[in-house]
Amino acid sequence: MAKILTKTLVIGLSTVAALSVNVSAHADDLDNDKDLRLGCPVTYAQLKSAVTQAAQADTTGLDNDYWAVVVNRSGNVCAVAYSGPTIDSQWLASRQIAAAKAFTANGLSLNLPKGPLSTAQLYGFVQPSPSGGNPLYGLQFGNEQNAKRAYQGDYNAFGTERDPLVGARIGGTITFGGGLALYNGSNVVGGLGLSGDTACADHSTAWRTRTILGMVGPGTDTIPLTNGATPTTGGHPRCPNDTGTQGQATSS
Structure with a gap:
């Protein structure tokens, strides 16, 4: 009993x-x-069309294809697409990186007049400084991505309207090119992240994608390309085949 x-x-x-x-x-x-x-600033169809067009137009970097992820203003993933003909046409690891870029750009951008920060603008200021005092050193370790949530779900649904990332706030902090805020007039409505090529090409193609979507803000979130990006000078390192990079602040 x-x-x-x-x-x-x-x-x-x-x-x-x-x-x-x-x-x-x-x-x-x-x-x-x-x-x-809160809504998604774009539909899946709009994102799919825009990133496909942008990838075809941009020949910088390795001329690869991309994953594109959009988060809404609350940081929730609301659209995921890829530019290549099949799911295997772009690096699988870049799906999660794109999501983190979108989260970072959205989370560090503000309504006008203060404006946006791109992930490319963060690079120089998160590097270790010999003298210390680099104000953003360690930023890349903030808002760690929820890897368990990012990797779960049906692989065959990745990059479709049924992508398992949709509806999740997985976080992540990326400090190199490819993440841009999305604007509706003077207001931030989300973030866009692209990944799949060099950091410069990711930024360039993300810039094209955002332009096609018609969600460009003040245009100050450019990639500041320099030959020697340091904590002192700021900037973002040059990349292979970066001539013609869209959304470029300077070239030296």
Whole structure:
């Protein structure tokens, strides 16, 4: 009798635990649903068309294809697409990097008149400084990406309207080219991240993609290319085949 009661109790507790996990997960989904009610600044079809056009137009870097991710203003992923003909046409690892770039650009950009920061603008100021005092050193370790959430789901749905990233706020902080804020007039409405090529080409093609989407802000979030980006000078390193980089501040 005692064994039966013990077994029944164990089964009962297991059921309660499973229900608690399901309720917690459902609560998280509801939170994400609330955030998604803020809306997505683009549709999947718009993002897919824009990044495909931009990738075809841009020949900088390695001339690779890209993953493109958009987050809404709350930082939730709301659209994921790729520019190549198939899911295997671009680096798989770049999907999560693109999402982190979108999160970073959105999270560090403000409504006008203060304006945007691109991930490219962060590079020089997060490098270790021999004298110390680099104000943004260590920034890249902030807002770590939720890797478990980023990698889950059906691979065959990646880059489609059913991409498992949609609805998730996975975070991430990237401090090289490819992340730009999206604007509707003077207001930030989300972030765009591209990844799949050199950091300069990612920025260049993201710039083209944002222009096609018609969501350009004041245009101050350029990539400041320099031959020797340092904590003192700031800037972003030059990349192979970076002539013709779109959204470039300076070239030296």
